[in-house]
Amino acid sequence: MDSLISKENLNRFESIFGKTTQPIRLFQAPARINIIGEHVDYLGGTVLPAAINFAVQVYLRPNNTSNYKLHSVTYNQTVEFQKPLLPNPKAAWADYIAGVIVEIEKKGHLVPGFDFLVDGNIPQGSGLSSSAALEVVTAFAIKETFSFPISREEVAVIGQKAENLFVGTKCGIMDQFIISVGKANDCISLNTDTLNYSYHHFDLGNYEFYLINSNVKHSLKDSAYNKRRSECESALLKIQTKYPNFTQLYEVNLSEEELNHCHLTSEESKRTKHVTSERERTKIVITGLESGNFIEVGSALFHTHWSLSKDFEVSCPETDFIVDSLQNLGVTGARMIGGGFGGCVLVLDKKDHFSKIEEVLKKSYQQKFNLALDFYKFQISDGVKEIYI
């Protein structure tokens, strides 16, 4: 990614927006993985994400006007807008930036005009949170440039609200949070109910995590995501009529018989089953990582995958095929990560297995789906930061 701190992008910036005496500043936000705790971060659950070394980079310079002038290198598109800020169907990528400006202004900080160039190498739609990275780097760049007293945790909430209210995906807080507070070599455990979190360092010994990108992106992903969220909310409302003490679906610890009295639809019961069983798997993974019991961790990852596939119904034939094949090839653990409906699979395995797995799986996947697979080795890296140029 360091290659993106490029003379080329600085030159591009000045050729699009002109030269001024104001300095151009550069900010960078990472992608993220999530080890365990999937589809629980909008239900008060615990998640275990880490920032990884893919990135979105933003060059920003105040322009002493009230206009926001943006350029995306990926889309090779320049847009300019002023308040009132409204979604722009012709440049959907700019909505993430506009949404962040709106949320910062709601906190009482007037955001002056600026010139802004964005570039990045996070594969989009791959479950690695390229949109959260864009929201977080935008909020961070604005608050640093204009010296707004906004903490990293608040940057995360601003990003989530921009996505929920301006873009319209009802995502949880996990992605924006880890991208804001991540630290090299550590994952965090985040309680998404209280937003309390702590850093964890695990020594993986002879094991490693890596990613496999299915290269599948489903267009109904966002609407299906919002539907899952509303099914979980309606399940909780029904449970609360019998058991009013539960404030979050994640806390529900009722027997099958007790749940039967709540008259959940079959979808609501399956969603509840995933969420509450994920709570138990998360405990297993945290203790397994701490004690070095990677077999137990791996087995929990497989169980999470099949729970996401069968009960939460957010997988797809391609990622199911990858996980199933990995399981048959004797890999330690694997599961889809992120929102689902394609994207990446996270793998935990012995380091010396990698080359064998890569070769076999690429071939069988190509044969079955006529699609290439990408394998990514990664490093756990820092959260959003300024890069000094």
Ligand code: GLA
């Ligand atoms: C997406 C969302 C997150 C989270 C995951 C599933 O990445 O942005 O908030 O809900 O899906 O765990």
